[in-house]
Amino acid sequence: EKGIGLAYTAGLIHQMSGKMHVESVPGKGTSILVDIPVVLIENKTVLKNIDHQTEEIITAENVGESGVRSFIRKxxxxxxLVIDDNVDLLRMLEESLEPDYNTVTATSPLQALTIATQHDFSLxxxxxxxxxxxxxxxxxxxQSNILLSHIPILILTAAADKNIEYTGYKKGAVSYLSKPxxxxxxxxxxESILSFRRELIYRFQSDKxxxxxxxxxxxxxxxxxxKAVSLVHENLDNVNFDVEMFCKNMNISRTLLHTKLKNITGISTTEFIRKIRLNKAYIYLKKSSMSVSEVAYLCGFNDPNYFSKCFKRAFDVFPSKVKQVS
Known part of the structure; x- marks a missing residue:
């Protein structure tokens, strides 16, 4: 049986300062009338959010035939992003996850794909x-869209079939949950998925x-x-290799490059270039006979003093100390 229950519905309506009137006649049926306060502002409908702390703007852009609805707090x-054709389930998840996460829900997968390119989704x-x-x-x-391929996907299904779980993982899902x-x-x-993503970012930032x-x-x-790392390596000693040149060689926009690197590595494009150079510098200092200044110039720094400051900030040790130990 579908539905979220009369008591649950009444609770939601009450939280939105609404009223529910129920009339039931044995043998004939039940009629339910719901009143929810609505205010029109500049042709937009504003409803009180469930927790009374924010307002939800509902327009044709986020609620319409597509069934897209969003709770995004400041x-x-x-x-x-939650995609499911069961509206009752979406509303339940929306309310249950809201204290800890911002959510956007969609009943239309095609519309969801469009929305996914417009926001920075974590999952x-x-x-x-x-x-x-x-x-x-x-x-x-x-998985095939460079704008979206970094977003982990958790799949839900009511079918008790291990083949579905296996296929989901094979396609690229990172986790699986059976209904109910x-x-x-x-x-x-x-939390496990998001923690793992944070661990991957930490691993990139800490591993040389x-x-x-x-x-x-x-x-x-x-x-x-x-490709991004290889480009920095190819231009390692080029002090003029900057974000603009990086974007041109990657053949993508500055915004997309920044977004992708930020999501995968947790750092900006400028920081990414610097980190790859410093990682290479650390290896040179450990394994070669070059001086600190020679390594600095070889890795694209035209000021050895600035190089030393960046190196110390990245590895909590001065390059001269690494050289002495090696």
Missing amino acids: ERKPLI VICDIMMPEMNGFEVIESF FKIEELKIKI DFHYNEITCSAKDEQFLQ
């Missing part, structure tokens, strides 16, 4: 069985010699990162 929380939760486009196709669409599930179980899954497949979630991201 606090900096992880942003999660996608996607149902497998949907009429317009199944979850496997959604995963493939994310407890909300606490989902929250544990979400990393493997691309260890810090990326997709083959496309692995190729992207490998």
Whole structure:
């Protein structure tokens, strides 16, 4: 039986300062009338948010035939996109996750794919069985799109079939949850995925010699990162190699390059170039007979003093000390 229950509905209506009137006649049926306060402002409908702390702007852009609806609060929380054709489930997840995460929900996978390119999502939760486009196709669409390939995907399904779970992982999903599930179980899954992503970013920032497949979630991201690192290596001693030249050689816009690097590595494009240079400098200092100044110039720094400051900030040791130990 579908539905979220009369008591649950009444609770939601009450939290939105609304009223529910129920009339029931034995043998004839039940009629329910719901009143929710609405204010029109500049042709936009504003409803009170469930927790009374924010307002939700509902327009044709985010609620319409597509069924897209969003709760995005001002606090900096992880942003999660939830895709499912079950509206009741979406509303339940929206309310349950809201204290810890910002959420955008969509009943239309095609619309969700468009929305995914417009926001910086930390995670996608996607149902497998949907009429317009199944979850496997959604995963493939994310994995093949350079704008979206870094976003981890958790799949949901009501089908008790291990083959579905296996196929989901094979397509690129990072986790799996069977319906019905407890909300606490989902929250544990979400936090585990986000913690792992933070660990990957930390690994990139702390390791001087990393493997691309260890810090990326997709083959496309692995190729992207490998190309980015190779470009910096190819221009290691070029002091004029900057963000503009980097973008031109990567053949993508400055905004996209920044977004991708930020999501994969946690740092900006400028910081990325500097880190790759400093990583190489550390290796040279450990394994070669070059002086600190020679290494600085070789790695694209035209000021040895500035190089030493950057090196100390990155590795908490001066390059001269690394040279002495080696």
